[in-house]
Amino acid sequence: MRITVFIALVALSSTSFGKNDWTKVCLNGTCSYDVEEGESNMGGRFDISGSPSAISDITSAAGWSIVNCTDSTNSQTIKIVCTDESKGCGHIFQNGAQDTIIRLPENCGSGPFVRVAKHWIPDDQSIPKALAANHTSSTSTMPHVHMLEIDGNFDKASGIHGNVSFELRTQGNLHPSPKQQKRQNGSGSTVAPFSLVNENVIIFDDMMTCPVASGQQNEIFLGSLLIQNVTLETTIIVISSGTLVPPSISSLSFSAPMNGIVDGAGLASLSLQGTISVIDFQFLDMIFASFSIADVVTVQPSFSIIANAAGTVEGITNFVPFVGFAYSITNLNFTYPFEVPAPSVEVTTPVSQFNVPALPSENSNAQITMNTTFKFLVQVNAFGQTVDLSVSYNVAENMSMNSTPAVEGEEVVCFDLDNRFSLVVANSGPFFQAFEAPGAQTIFEDEIPILSICDVVELGPSPPSRRSNTPGLPNTNLKRDIFSCPPVAATSLEVINIEGTFPLS
Ligand SMILES: *[C@@H]1O[C@H](CO)[C@@H](O)[C@H](O)[C@H]1NC(C)=O
Ligand SMILES: *[C@@H]1O[C@H](CO)[C@@H](O)[C@H](O)[C@H]1NC(C)=O
Ligand SMILES: *[C@@H]1O[C@H](CO)[C@@H](O)[C@H](O)[C@H]1NC(C)=O
Ligand SMILES: *[C@@H]1O[C@H](CO)[C@@H](O)[C@H](O)[C@H]1NC(C)=O
Ligand SMILES: *[C@@H]1O[C@H](CO)[C@@H](O)[C@H](O)[C@H]1NC(C)=O
Ligand SMILES: *[C@@H]1O[C@H](CO)[C@@H](O)[C@H](O)[C@H]1NC(C)=O
Ligand SMILES: *[C@@H]1O[C@H](CO)[C@@H](O)[C@H](O)[C@H]1NC(C)=O
Ligand SMILES: *[C@@H]1O[C@H](CO)[C@@H](O)[C@H](O)[C@H]1NC(C)=O
Ligand SMILES: CC(=O)N[C@H]1CO[C@H](CO)[C@@H](O)[C@@H]1O
Numbered sequence: 295m296r297i298t299v300f301i302a303l304v305a306l307s308s309t310s311f312g313k314n315d316w317t318k319v320c321l322n323g324t325c326s327y328d329v330e331e332g333e334s335n336m337g338g339r340f341d342i343s344g345s346p347s348a349i350s351d352i353t354s355a356a357g358w359s360i361v362n363c364t365d366s367t368n369s370q371t372i373k374i375v376c377t378d379e380s381k382g383c384g385h386i387f388q389n390g391a392q393d394t395i396i397r398l399p400e401n402c403g404s405g406p407f408v409r410v411a412k413h414w415i416p417d418d419q420s421i422p423k424a425l426a427a428n429h430t431s432s433t434s435t436m437p438h439v440h441m442l443e444i445d446g447n448f449d450k451a452s453g454i455h456g457n458v459s460f461e462l463r464t465q466g467n468l469h470p471s472p473k474q475q476k477r478q479n480g481s482g483s484t485v486a487p488f489s490l491v492n493e494n495v496i497i498f499d500d501m502m503t504c505p506v507a508s509g510q511q512n513e514i515f516l517g518s519l520l521i522q523n524v525t526l527e528t529t530i531i532v533i534s535s536g537t538l539v540p541p542s543i544s545s546l547s548f549s550a551p552m553n554g555i556v557d558g559a560g561l562a563s564l565s566l567q568g569t570i571s572v573i574d575f576q577f578l579d580m581i582f583a584s585f586s587i588a589d590v591v592t593v594q595p596s597f598s599i600i601a602n603a604a605g606t607v608e609g610i611t612n613f614v615p616f617v618g619f620a621y622s623i624t625n626l627n628f629t630y631p632f633e634v635p636a637p638s639v640e641v642t643t644p645v646s647q648f649n650v651p652a653l654p655s656e657n658s659n660a661q662i663t664m665n666t667t668f669k670f671l672v673q674v675n676a677f678g679q680t681v682d683l684s685v686s687y688n689v690a691e692n693m694s695m696n697s698t699p700a701v702e703g704e705e706v707v708c709f710d711l712d713n714r715f716s717l718v719v720a721n722s723g724p725f726f727q728a729f730e731a732p733g734a735q736t737i738f739e740d741e742i743p744i745l746s747i748c749d750v751v752e753l754g755p756s757p758p759s760r761r762s763n764t765p766g767l768p769n770t771n772l773k774r775d776i777f778s779c780p781p782v783a784a785t786s787l788e789v790i791n792i793e794g795t796f797p798l799s
Contacts (some may be wrong), residue, residue: 311337311465319355320397321385322346327406329493329585331466336530336585336593338464342407342538345618347389348455352442353399357381359425363402368446368589372402373416375425376438384436386410391442393451395458395538403444405588409451412443445587449677451539458539464585464593465531470581487527487554488597495519497601497664498572504779507757513565515777517572517603519558519666526554526623527558530595530672532580532683536726541677543726547633548672548683548719552626556715557644558689559618560664564607568777570662591676602665609658610780612789615693617744617782618646621715623687628737630683630719631729637737639717648711648744649793654697655783656705656753661694674725682724692712700750707751707790711744744796756784 311328323346331337342349351799352358357378364370376383386394391413398408415437500515528550538545578599585593607613621641628637654659668687673680694710720734 311339312359316353316399317355319353319382320349320351321356321382323349325349325351325397325407327587329464331404331583333583333690335583336464336595338462338585340406340587340590341461342395342458343460344458344539345456346394348395348458350386350388350394351382351397352386353397355381356385357383360402361422361425363398365401365404368403368405368408368444369619370403371441371443374440374442375421376436376440377425377798379436383589387768389455393454393539395448395451396444398444403588405446405590407444407587407590408444409448409539410442411445411447411450414441415439418486427697435720446540448538448541448589453539455539457537459537460535460590462534462587462591463531465529466583466585466595467529468490468526468582468595468597487525489523489525490521491523491525493521495521495577495599495601497575497603498570498775500566500775500777502566502777504566505782507782514563515566515568515570515607515775516563517570517662517664519559519601519664521558521563521599523555523557524668526552526668526670528552528670529668532585532672532674534591534674534676534728536676543676543728546674546681546683546725546728547629547631549629550626550685552685553624555620555622556668556687556689557620558666559616559646559690560666560693561616562605562614562662562664562693564605564611564613564662565780566777567607567609567780568775570603570605571774572601573774575601591674594673594675596671596673598669600667600669603662604660605660607658607660607696610653610783610785611658611695611697612651612653612656612785613660613695614652614729615648615650615662615695615711617648617650617691617693617711617713619689619713619715620644620646621687621689623717626717626737628719629662630721630735631733632735637719638741639738641715641717641738641740643740643742643797645795645797647793647795649790649791650693650695650709650711650745651791652695652707652709653785653789654705654707654778655696655785656697656699657782659694659696661692663690663692665690672792676726679725681729682722684720684722686718686720688714688716688718703753704750705753705786708748708793710746713742713744715740715742742797745792745793745794749790751788752787752789753784754787756780759775770774
């Protein structure tokens with residue numbers, strides 16, 4: 295199945311997170327690293343703090359030059375040269391260089407901070423030619439050429455310099471900023487948020503050739519989801535704090551302020567009999583820009599759509615419900631786990647349509663629940679543990695038809711339809727000290743009754759009796775459905791169809 299997606303990642307224009315100031319030295323027990331929001335990454339800021347000897351700096355701001363270093367990994371051995379002792383090269387040796395957390399310059403290491411696993415002074419103290427010009431000669435007796443074995447194994451730090459704590463804030467819009475729009479178009483008036491429009495997705499599809507009064511015909515179980523317009527404008531914000539040494543997360547919170555619309559319809563065609571069971575059928579999984587501090591944390595947002603269907607059909611129903619849903623979401627505002635003030639959202643229900651054709655036999659019934667979850671998920675991985683934070687828009691549609699005998703030659707046919715909507719924020723499991731267990735909190739929940747009506751209809755003539763249980767060959771059985779041909783029987787004389795709009799004003 296093909297899904298066309300208009301997705302837009304963000305813009306370089308965001309001003310929330312600035313450029314790193316490489317002239318500012320990190321020698322007093324604090325240091326920060328900024329990431330500008332880009333096409334492939336969220337913006338963010340990562341701050342660390344500890345005792346003055348716990349955090350040091352080997353960038354040129356602290357007087358160091360690096361002879362050789364790769365940016366493909368944090369774990370490596372590097373040669374560094376103190377080129378300007380007055381800037382504070384000596385700071386790293388306070389209380390011993392080993393197990394100090396150091397800031398690396400750009401293009402060195404896969405992340406901004408590493409641990410010194412080992413330090414030694416090589417016998418060869420000659421200054422590489424390239425650096426000789428920069429080397430300010432001093433009267434100091436301090437050796438100027440050093441070797442550092444560095445890595446991102448923060449768990450191996452002895453703790454000799456005390457704990458090193460961190461704070462993280464990362465943020466990403468899932469739509470382009472006005473500035474980018476401007477560059478593309480010159481108007482800046484249209485913002486294209488994350489949007490899915492006019493997509494039809496088959497949820498279950500079974501077919502069998504069955505005997506009918508007039509011979510044989512193909513009977514089906516078919517269910518689909520029509521996505522008319524799912525447009526969600528959101529900014530995902532993840533805030534966390536903890537310790538780098540020893541590696542631990544003490545808090546993690548998530549917010550996704552949002553405006554949007556979830557507009558579509560569930561459709562089913564039920565002419566076989568049996569049970570329908572579709573469990574967690576995921577048909578879309580879209581990855582957005584992420585945030586990463588190597589060997590510490592990655593934050594990966596994504597969006598998925600998951601469908602579930604459960605139903606039973608007995609006898610001949612020829613029930614073909616089409617039931618729309620539309621929820622307009624404005625000013626969703628929450629921080630999970632919930633804090634004061636409580637989360638808030640305004641949900642309105644624009645008009646939707648339904649129609650429920652059926653051509654049932656006596657004593658037949660059909661009931662189907664089709665649930666769809668539209669889910670923003672933020673996977674957070676830190677120090678080898680993973681948790682998923684999510685905000686889900688759940689649409690559950692319950693559609694049923696029931697036929698019972700009335701007086702001779704007539705049947706009573708009843709329809710019941712309702713829609714439910716809920717907005718749920720959750721964490722998938724425990725995560726360090728931030729979450730003890732999986733959890734979920736509901737922000738909004740609503741049930742809309744659509745139709746509850748009964749009608750007395752005339753039955754058609756009884757068909758000549760035939761062997762009714764001749765099973766046809768199942769053409770497809772994609773899911774866990776169990777189905778068979780319904781017994782041949784008299785059905786209502788004409789198709790019953792009720793159509794309308796909801797909610798009633
Ligand atoms: C450390 O230095 C930075 C500037 O380099 C300053 O903003 C910060 O307040 C200092 N922190 C402490 C604890 O002295
Ligand atoms: C840097 O050079 C030293 C030898 O001086 C070597 O041991 C080390 O592996 C080199 N590191 C990198 C990242 O190339
Ligand atoms: C040497 O110093 C100059 C000016 O301060 C600087 O631009 C250059 O990057 C330095 N070279 C090295 C190898 O550090
Ligand atoms: C260091 O961090 C650990 C784990 O987070 C914590 O249990 C301990 O109390 C901290 N020590 C200090 C001195 O803050
Ligand atoms: C989808 O909904 C959004 C938000 O209400 C609206 O701006 C947009 O025009 C709609 N798109 C279509 C194709 O209806
Ligand atoms: C989804 O449908 C099942 C029945 O198949 C029901 O038990 C469940 O509560 C529904 N979920 C939601 C979110 O409505
Ligand atoms: C969300 O709620 C907080 C606290 O009430 C408020 O400060 C903030 O402006 C709200 N944000 C939005 C986008 O409404
Ligand atoms: C759906 O509606 C039928 C008939 O009204 C009811 O028996 C059934 O419990 C409902 N199912 C759900 C999941 O709401
Ligand atoms: C207002 C404005 O200039 N809109 C332009 C956006 O881009 C399209 C396609 O390039 C133009 O056709 C519009 O005129």
